[in-house]
Amino acid sequence: xxxxxxxxxxxxxxxxxxxxxxxxxxxxxxxxxxxxxxxxxxxxxxxxxxxxxxxxxxxxxxxxxxxxxxxxxxxxxxxxxxxxxxxxxxxxxxxxxxxxxxxxxxxxxxxxxxxxxxxxxxxxxxxxxxxxxxxxxxxxxxxxxxxxxxxxxxxxxxxxxxxxxxxxxxxxxxxxxxxxxxxxxxxxxxxxxxxxxxxxxxxxxxxxxxxxxxxxxx
Numbered sequence: 001x002x003x004x005x006x007x008x009x010x011x012x013x014x015x016x017x018x019x020x021x022x023x024x025x026x027x028x029x030x031x032x033x034x035x036x037x038x039x040x041x042x043x044x045x046x047x048x049x050x051x052x053x054x055x056x057x058x059x060x061x062x063x064x065x066x067x068x069x070x071x072x073x074x075x076x077x078x079x080x081x082x083x084x085x086x087x088x089x090x091x092x093x094x095x096x097x098x099x100x101x102x103x104x105x106x107x108x109x110x111x112x113x114x115x116x117x118x119x120x121x122x123x124x125x126x127x128x129x130x131x132x133x134x135x136x137x138x139x140x141x142x143x144x145x146x147x148x149x150x151x152x153x154x155x156x157x158x159x160x161x162x163x164x165x166x167x168x169x170x171x172x173x174x175x176x177x178x179x180x181x182x183x184x185x186x187x188x189x190x191x192x193x194x195x196x197x198x199x200x201x202x203x204x205x206x207x208x209x210x211x212x213x214x215x216x217x218x
Contacts, residue, residue, distance in 0.1 A: 008062065008149050010206045016058045016153065017199040023051040024192060036188060037180050044110035044188065048117065052082065055117050059125035062150050064133065078125035085120025086112035096169070099183050111184040118161035118195045122154045152205050157198035164194020 060074035127133035168190020
């Protein structure tokens with residue numbers, strides 16, 4: 001069995017998502033308009049630097065079994081999970097056709113770190129090495145069966161980022177000769193859009209789940 005879930009309100013979930021998305025907004029402001037197209041490595045580095053502390057802090061506060069797992073331990077799990085998740089995302093991207101030339105290495109590293117923040121780090125902070133919890137959060141059945149707010153907060157934006165990155169890759173091979181078609185620009189746009197949409201959808205599912213619980217209670 002997984003550890004005891006942290007019970008939070010829909011408002012707290014919305015505040016947590018807002019704080020995490022603020023990191024993306026700050027990075028965009030610092031990089032400047034069009035920076036992802038003109039200098040992808042710089043823009044992605046700023047995204048990682050601004051987003052990483054917020055994601056690790058927020059989801060470490062939402063950790064499972066806080067009586068037996070300290071905030072620092074959860075944060076350490078997130079820090080450890082960041083490069084591990086980046087390796088997995090980089091491997092998946094290369095297998096699916098991402099370029100491996102030296103000119104793309106820096107951007108690929110930062111993109112992989114950003115994807116790790118979207119997909120791997122939140123679960124690492126909250127669940128640690130709990131196999132059951134990882135299975136639950138990775139499964140699409142979470143959308144229909146979970147009663148845990150934090151599982152929605154992790155699972156839906158994570159799936160959104162992956163789907164968004166996949167959809168964002170579609171224009172890359174097309175002969176449009178646009179600068180934003182180069183790796184990993186359009187993939188990053190897709191991942192960020194999918195992640196943000198996933199945040200909104202997770203809040204909708206949380207509110208719907210809470211209403212179902214109230215109806216059953218009545």
